[in-house]
Amino acid sequence: MDHETIIIGGGLSGLTCARALHAAGRRSVVLEAGDDVGGRVRSDTVDGFTLDRGFQVLLTSYPEARQWLDYESLDLQVMTPGALVWRDGAQHRISDPFRRPQDLPATLRAPVGSWLDKARIGWMRWQSQRGTLDNIFERPEMTALALVQHYGFSEKMIESFLRPWLGGIFLETELSTSSRMLEFVFRFFADGDAAIPAAGMQAIPRQLAAGLPEDSVRCGVAVVAVEGKTIHLSSGERLTGRHIVVATDGAAASRLLPEVVVAPSWRQAVTIYFAAAVSPVGEPTLLLNGTGSGCIGHIVDLSRVAPRYAPAGQSLVSLSVRGAVPESDDELVALIRTEAGGWFGGATVAAWRLLRVDRIRQALPVRWPLVRSHPVPVRDGVWVCGDHRDTASIQGAMQSGRETADAVIALS
Numbered sequence: 001m002d003h004e005t006i007i008i009g010g011g012l013s014g015l016t017c018a019r020a021l022h023a024a025g026r027r028s029v030v031l032e033a034g035d036d037v038g039g040r041v042r043s044d045t046v047d048g049f050t051l052d053r054g055f056q057v058l059l060t061s062y063p064e065a066r067q068w069l070d071y072e073s074l075d076l077q078v079m080t081p082g083a084l085v086w087r088d089g090a091q092h093r094i095s096d097p098f099r100r101p102q103d104l105p106a107t108l109r110a111p112v113g114s115w116l117d118k119a120r121i122g123w124m125r126w127q128s129q130r131g132t133l134d135n136i137f138e139r140p141e142m143t144a145l146a147l148v149q150h151y152g153f154s155e156k157m158i159e160s161f162l163r164p165w166l167g168g169i170f171l172e173t174e175l176s177t178s179s180r181m182l183e184f185v186f187r188f189f190a191d192g193d194a195a196i197p198a199a200g201m202q203a204i205p206r207q208l209a210a211g212l213p214e215d216s217v218r219c220g221v222a223v224v225a226v227e228g229k230t231i232h233l234s235s236g237e238r239l240t241g242r243h244i245v246v247a248t249d250g251a252a253a254s255r256l257l258p259e260v261v262v263a264p265s266w267r268q269a270v271t272i273y274f275a276a277a278v279s280p281v282g283e284p285t286l287l288l289n290g291t292g293s294g295c296i297g298h299i300v301d302l303s304r305v306a307p308r309y310a311p312a313g314q315s316l317v318s319l320s321v322r323g324a325v326p327e328s329d330d331e332l333v334a335l336i337r338t339e340a341g342g343w344f345g346g347a348t349v350a351a352w353r354l355l356r357v358d359r360i361r362q363a364l365p366v367r368w369p370l371v372r373s374h375p376v377p378v379r380d381g382v383w384v385c386g387d388h389r390d391t392a393s394i395q396g397a398m399q400s401g402r403e404t405a406d407a408v409i410a411l412s
């Protein structure tokens, strides 16, 4: 055998698997098709701005992230809990009174649902924190919309807060995502912060990779087939391993192992980045579209959250788009400028400089029913991990990778 364990894929699941093996004194090699580690968590520098590939955040309460990441070195920059909601031509605050009691009066006054609705948020928050994380996956499953309706939220609260906020997390505004994912999200938002590393989200996978022995991560190496415990690379090279861990996204896993992995369908993310001279959002938090119409999902000034994301004196506006949008970037940007102009003034928005449009077609795999697949070899010595086996999240990817390593260690 060439290797003890070969891990295919250098995203969060593959890297966490490698780190857990390394922590137990086991050797592995990670083969990554891309030119760098990170998979769906990558960042680029454009004109001095740090642009993550699609807007995303780390929830600091994720248990796997706490176990494997050094938050201090990542220099995490946190967002203010809660959100601002754009409605009736103004910004209104909806905060978590357990975390920011000083915001309670503003939250109660906000014309975004009734007082009872705001109390229901507290009730749902409490419910999502009951029991263990695994308990969430044993609860009855319905759509997220059915669950918020079950809690009795008013239409106004759903349309102006829950739909835009959850829509930005689930990447769909029908709220057809599993209620278990809704409880998962509530649990971790209640327990910690939403944060981004000072140097961009890709600092997360880079830190995981930096904790591995030199030469154990090979980038630019694409695996084209898995045959027994032999893998074939696009270069024609063959490698053998005692264990093969397929830690790719679900679509690639189904191509490598068509008989055991079903290709998932996907949710798409569209994020537009602009450079602005003046920040459109006065705080490091999300500004949600609570109007019930339009293509803007939410806006955040990422340089207010993490100043290094933008050159001094400039703001980095990240605008997440929802619903069906034009395929042409020019048309999409024109549409968004018109809509945002209605919020901030046409002249202000016309002065924003377009940096990039990110269309991530395969952003989140659809998971229904949302169950956690505990690791078992799918064939002799062949394992599968990744967010398509767990929750579609940083926590899900890392947990799936770590548990697979635990199972490999237990067998060998």
Ligand SMILES: Cc1cc2nc3c(=O)[nH]c(=O)nc-3n(C[C@H](O)[C@H](O)[C@H](O)COP(=O)(O)OP(=O)(O)OC[C@H]3O[C@@H](n4cnc5c(N)ncnc54)[C@H](O)[C@@H]3O)c2cc1C
Pocket: 008, 009, 010, 011, 012, 013, 014, 031, 032, 033, 034, 037, 038, 039, 040, 041, 053, 054, 055, 056, 057, 058, 059, 221, 222, 223, 224, 247, 248, 249, 252, 269, 360, 362, 363, 364, 385, 386, 387, 388, 391, 392, 393, 394, 395, 396, 397
């Ligand atoms: C726009 C967006 C926003 C998100 N927002 C959040 C958020 O706010 N919070 C959160 O918790 N999660 C969020 N997520 C989800 C989270 O990023 C993913 O669930 C997680 O990164 C998936 O990690 P993974 O390792 O399972 O898969 P991937 O990141 O897809 O990694 C798989 C790796 O395998 C490699 N690969 C594929 N095929 C091959 C092959 N044949 N040979 C070698 N290598 C191969 C790929 O190049 C890739 O690097 C978001 C995702 C996106 C895209």
